[in-house]
Amino acid sequence: MLRKGLEQDKKEIEKELKTIAVKDKKVKGDYDAKFPSFGTKPDENAMEVTEYHDRLALHSTLEVDLLNINNALAKMKAGTYGVCEKCARPISPKRLQAFPRASICLKCAQKK
Numbered sequence: 001m002l003r004k005g006l007e008q009d010k011k012e013i014e015k016e017l018k019t020i021a022v023k024d025k026k027v028k029g030d031y032d033a034k035f036p037s038f039g040t041k042p043d044e045n046a047m048e049v050t051e052y053h054d055r056l057a058l059h060s061t062l063e064v065d066l067l068n069i070n071n072a073l074a075k076m077k078a079g080t081y082g083v084c085e086k087c088a089r090p091i092s093p094k095r096l097q098a099f100p101r102a103s104i105c106l107k108c109a110q111k112k
């Protein structure tokens with residue numbers, strides 16, 4: 001069940017990433033934000049820069065999400081899913097339900 005949710009999330013994030021970024025061929029799992037092209041007028045160029053900055057911010061958020069999801073899926077395969085990466089205690093099922101890509105327990109997450 002959780003796995004399905006994760007795979008669904010993964011697909012959606014990859015789809016979203018594809019619209020604003022391109023896969024980096026040198027670094028696996030890395031994306032580069034695409035520079036948009038609206039036109040050649042000065043106001044269009046200004047919009048492009050604004051949009052590009054938005055994309056830069058969004059693409060790194062999505063990239064981290066994707067990384068966490070892949071991480072969670074790999075752990076499911078390895079049978080270590082649901083164990084906190086920091087304190088090695090089990091993550092509560094409630095937290096996993098709400099946030100399947102969680103890699104640390106609530107206690108550790110709140111410690112920041």
Ligand SMILES: [Zn+2]
Nearest residue numbers: 084087105108
């Ligand atoms: Zn913990």
